[in-house]
Amino acid sequence: MTDSHHDAVRRENLERARANADVPASRSIPHPFNAGRWTRRDWAHASLIATIGVLLAAIVPGFSTALEGGAQNAQRMTLSLGLPKLGKQGSNQDRWQSVTLKKGQTLSGVFEELGIPYDQLEKVMQHPKIKPALRKLRPGTVMSFNLPADGSVRAMRFEAGIGIGEEAIELEFDGDALRERALPMEITTRTVVLSGEVGRSLFASARKLGLGSAQLNQLTDEMFKYDIDFDSDLDDDDRFSVVVDQTWKNGQLVKTGPVLAATFTVDGKQKSAFRHLRDGKPEYFTPDGRSLKRPFIRMPIPYARISSGFGVRKHPVLGRMRGHMGIDYAAGAGTPIMAAGDARVEFVGRKGGYGNAVILNHGGGKTTLYGHMSRFAKIRPGQRVAQGTVIGYVGSTGMSTGPHLHYEFRVNGVHRNPLKMTLPPPTPLQGEALVAFKNETRRALDKIREVEDIVFQLDDDSRLASTDKTAAPQKKG
Structure with missing residues (x-):
């Protein structure tokens, strides 16, 4: 072939290549796996397609299996899970909450704290029986509220007064109405023995046991003022026991009565006193029926x-x-x-x-x-x-x-x-009165001994154990 022929063929190929380059991509899409060298664009497209495929396989269950030709033959396994039973939604059962009034806290503050609407507070404040009782509210008063799940207030309870015989009441909210009903009160009286050691202060020890100033005055000013000098006679390890009646209301102690019997063990010697009605008036007596009352008290000022x-x-x-x-x-x-x-x-x-x-x-x-x-x-x-x-x-x-x-x-x-001055004491108990008195005192003393054996034996065992632990070890010979 002549050079002129080669030139003609080269020109024809160039024109054909230029014509192919001008054809739109939609009309001419080469097969991706055609033999030949890939361009950067080809590699980028392939990478993008592969990434999308992996993501779809991970996100859509079964997608990877669907891509396979043998998807119709794939095995499927079903796992049965035991689910917990669901409770009834929107339950509106009774839900009681109790609040103990703190110092300076008001009823409106309690309502606000619990999210109770103000109009309910107004109903309570205007109730003819509750209104005066609210003036007696004091720190420590317990109030209970029935607050169902729907955010309403169904009822409230509290004691109308602070006396033993005064009842607790419940106010039930029913729309615009406010119904009142009395709650049953459980009032019990128990005769108890309270025992302890004098310690650094008789008054502090007695109060720790639950005795008030009235009982303390009976011990020091009426029962043992002639037998015990409370300023100098008592040591820390001396013991005392007191028998009293306690009144409980709904599980709470509301009253401690006068001392019925008491003993002091001072330097190992027990002194006893018992309360007994004579001619309708209470007096304190020794175990043999002699009155502890004297015509004149020795000191017109106690502990002077x-x-x-x-x-x-x-x-x-x-x-x-x-x-x-x-x-x-x-x-x-x-x-x-x-x-x-x-x-x-x-x-x-x-x-x-x-x-x-x-x-x-x-x-x-x-x-x-x-x-x-x-x-x-x-x-x-x-x-x-x-x-x-x-x-x-x-x-x-x-x-x-x-x-x-x-x-x-x-x-x-x-x-x-x-x-x-030595003046004759009052006449002692005699006859049937003395017999009845001794029967009472015998039971009281037996109960006191029983309680002291328990209380002080535990204390003695604790002290003994403590002494054993702190004792210096003996030298080994």
Whole structure:
């Protein structure tokens, strides 16, 4: 072939290639697996298609199997799962919530805290029986509310008062109406024995057992004031037991009654006292029926210190020797002063060096005088007062260098030393009254011993174990 022929063929091929390049892609799509070299675009398209395929296989179950030619022959396995039973949705059963009022908390605050609508609060506040009871609400009061799942308030409960016999009530909300019904009250009274050690403070130990000031006063001022000096006689490991009636309402302690029986074990010796009604009036007696009441109490001020005794002394104000015809008890200003015995008030007012003074007439020619008072109690001449009645308060009026009580005892006008007076005690129990009393005391003492054996044996075992653990190890020989 001549060169001119080759040139003609080359030109023809170039024109054909140019014509193919101008044809649209939709009309000319080469097979991807045609023999020849792939371009970058070919590799990019292939990579994109492969990635999409993998994602579809992972996301759509069974997609990968569908892509295979033998998809119709693929095995399928069904797994049966046991599902828990579902409860009824939208349940609106009773749901009670209780709130204990805190200091400074109000009923409106409780309603707001629980999300109860304000209009319900208004209904409660205007209820004729509930309105006065709301004024008695105090910290510690428990209120309960029935709050179903639908967000409404169905009812509320609380005690209408704080007394033992007062009932608890339930208010039921029914649309615009408010219905009231009384709730049954469970009130029980139990006779219990409370036992403990004196410890560092008898008062703290007694309160820890649940005794109040009334019971403490009965122990110290009525039952054992002649047998025990509560300032100096008691040691930390001395023991006491008290029998009382406790009243419980719906499982809560609401009242502790007077002391029915009590014992103190001081230096290993037991002292006992028992409450018994004689002629309709309560008195305290020893186990053999002798009354613990004395015609006159030894100290008109409990736990006072004697600052000056009976006899001749140098007067602190006059500065010369002079007979001191009474007993001085040092005490803080304002300390209550008690009548030493049952009496009629003979004098109330200012009396020379005695300052503010009271004279009581006990009958049988016996009188007592109380001087240097800061003020008087609500008493008047001619009035009858019982032993232990407060008749005035410690002061420093008259010839006095500091607050104290000057106490005198006279028989037919003659001064006697109050600390040395021996007067006949009340008549002891006799006959059938004594027999009945001893039966009561025997049961009480048996119960006290039973409780003490349990309580103090546990304490003794604990101490013994503690001592064994802390004991120094013996040297091995």
